[in-house]
Amino acid sequence: MSSPSDVLSQLFATLESRKGADPKASYVASLYAKGVDAIAKKVGEEAAETIIAAKNDDDHAFVYELADLWFHSLVLLAQRGLPLDTLSDELARRFGTSGHAEKAARTSS
Ligand SMILES: N=c1c2ncn([C@@H]3O[C@H](COP(=O)(O)OP(=O)(O)OP(=O)(O)O)[C@@H](O)[C@H]3O)c2ncn1[C@@H]1O[C@H](COP(=O)(O)O)[C@@H](O)[C@H]1O
Numbered sequence: 001m002s003s004p005s006d007v008l009s010q011l012f013a014t015l016e017s018r019k020g021a022d023p024k025a026s027y028v029a030s031l032y033a034k035g036v037d038a039i040a041k042k043v044g045e046e047a048a049e050t051i052i053a054a055k056n057d058d059d060h061a062f063v064y065e066l067a068d069l070w071f072h073s074l075v076l077l078a079q080r081g082l083p084l085d086t087l088s089d090e091l092a093r094r095f096g097t098s099g100h101a102e103k104a105a106r107t108s109s
Contacts, residue, residue, distance in 0.1 A: 008074070008084065015078040031075050039079055042072045 002010075014028075021029035031039050046069040053062040077087060094102055 005088075011071070012074055012078065012084040015075055019078075028075060031072075032079055036076070036079060039072065039076045043069065043076055046072050 018026045018028035019032060023030040023033040031042065046065065050062070050065040050069045053065040056062070074084070077084070097105075
């Protein structure tokens with residue numbers, strides 16, 4: 001079994017590699033071709049589907065929808081030209097900080 005970070009890194013490298021690919025041959029290239037509004041809309045749809053799945057007992061269906069949400073979120077990150085490190089660095093920055101302290105830091109900035 002691959003580690004979560006390996007899977008995310010390999011998937012993100014694939015997403016980057018689809019820049020300039022044929023939209024007819026690649027779903028990710030078709031999303032890039034549609035642009036940020038269409039990708040963000042997919043993120044919203046997948047978030048809504050994840051919320052609905054979270055309220056049901058089917059773990060497989062929930063994980064499936066959550067994977068769709070993560071996948072489209074990563075496409076959005078790649079579309080903006082940001083490396084995966086920007087996301088992992090932001091999450092790492094929050095280590096050792098309680099959620100309450102993180103919220104206080106946001107509201108004071
Ligand atoms: N992980 C994924 C992945 N997860 C979900 N999806 C696609 O995301 C879409 C989910 O949208 P929906 O649930 O709304 O289903 P849909 O109705 O078919 O989608 P729409 O036509 O409405 O956009 C489906 O088309 C799925 O096939 C993915 N498509 C691709 N990947 C990865 O991305 C890589 C590159 O894909 P290509 O660009 O197609 O080569 C692949 O090798 C995979 O590793």
